[in-house]
């Protein structure tokens with residue numbers, strides 16, 4: 001049976017670090033509050049001109065190198081993002097331009113923090129139809145451009161970055177086993193952002209033009225835990241795989257308390273949940289592919305391992321993907 005396999009991963013983070021101590025100087029907060037309530041210590045912030053598409057293209061180059069492919073080998077580019085450089089064209093088309101991926105077609109997926117999981121699910125359908133396709137799947141964001149930097153409720157949470165993977169078809173029993181997506185638009189007001197994105201926004205902007213992220217944190221927290229648990233159980237049951245057989249869960253990195261609560265509800269040991277949000281904060285669609293790349297390069301993922309990805313975000317959107325690596 002042909003399944004979709006990941007043959008290369010990559011990530012890219014802006015060099016600029018914004019620490020909890022830096023934030024203490026900007027709003028009425030403390031390292032202690034941020035650490036205990038979120039688990040975040042640092043986040044990366046893109047410089048002016050360091051657009052989402054630039055980060056996405058850097059991550060893609062790293063993934064292409066691992067896959068030993070060149071950009072012209074790509075048939076398709078999907079970018080999960082809610083912070084594309086421009087309203088039009090898509091971030092994916094800008095990535096195509098940047099890479100010189102002249103044989104690909106390219107488009108974005110808007111599914112907020114679930115953008116990468118949604119994009120993988122879609123790529124899987126294409127690969128099932130044509131196993132020879134080489135698809136670049138990216139999650140990339142510059143949430144710093146949509147953060148209200150004088151709102152302590154949200155400004156401590158978000159960061160910028162990009163992660164990518166190259167997928168293609170492979171015979172055998174490895175690859176994507178199951179994926180399941182969900183959404184519930186009726187709850188959108190609990191987490192949303194009004195305006196269309198645009199390039200070259202000033203960093204740390206605070207004008208009240210509505211273009212920043214608004215969130216009812218406590219409600220989102222509860223839905224995130226319940227929905228990710230439900231999505232994970234759905235794919236496990238579908239494939240008759242026990243949670244105890246999972247080598248690593250790579251969840252969307254939003255809050256350490258969400259991840260611990262998820263681990264507890266699933267009955268999985270904390271060390272099987274991959275965590276890097278202390279370094280990068282919540283990078284929305286980028287968080288899972290960045291974590292996947294780090295876990296892969298750290299040797300935490302081995303051939304034959306069952307790997308679970310799960311996400312939850314604005315929309316609401318959520319979902320899970322199960323791989324046998």
Ligand code: UT7
Nearest residue numbers: 029030033037113152153156217218220221224254255313
């Ligand atoms: O990526 C998409 C999914 N997003 C998420 O999953 C995020 C989910 N939500 C969360 O992670 C948490 O709800 C937050 C981290 C956003 C907030 O944590 P919380 O434990 O729900 O805190 P809270 O909003 O209930 O605030 C508790 C207190 C409030 O003060 P009072 O009213 O009790 O006096 C806040 O004003 O903490 C205060 N507070 C802060 N204090 C210091 C809120 N933000 C801060 C801050 N520093 N940065």
